[in-house]
Amino acid sequence: MSRVSQIFGHVVRRRREELRWSQEALADRAQLNRSYLGEVERGSAVPSLATMDKLAAALDLRLSVLLERCEQP
Numbered sequence: 001m002s003r004v005s006q007i008f009g010h011v012v013r014r015r016r017e018e019l020r021w022s023q024e025a026l027a028d029r030a031q032l033n034r035s036y037l038g039e040v041e042r043g044s045a046v047p048s049l050a051t052m053d054k055l056a057a058a059l060d061l062r063l064s065v066l067l068e069r070c071e072q073p
Contacts, residue, residue, distance in 0.1 A: 006043030030058035
């Protein structure tokens, strides 16, 4: 489990919670398996660039904005 994966997962989870969505709701919007989304949020799965783009779109963010949030302290 890499640090960057953990940070990315935390950012995805935080945005999902801001929107008051369940993991299942986000997974449906991003066309991902709910259990895989849970692994991404925990940082135990490393999503591909295509998956990151799906998540960003589902979270109503540009991919660049989602990644930028990973750099903020």
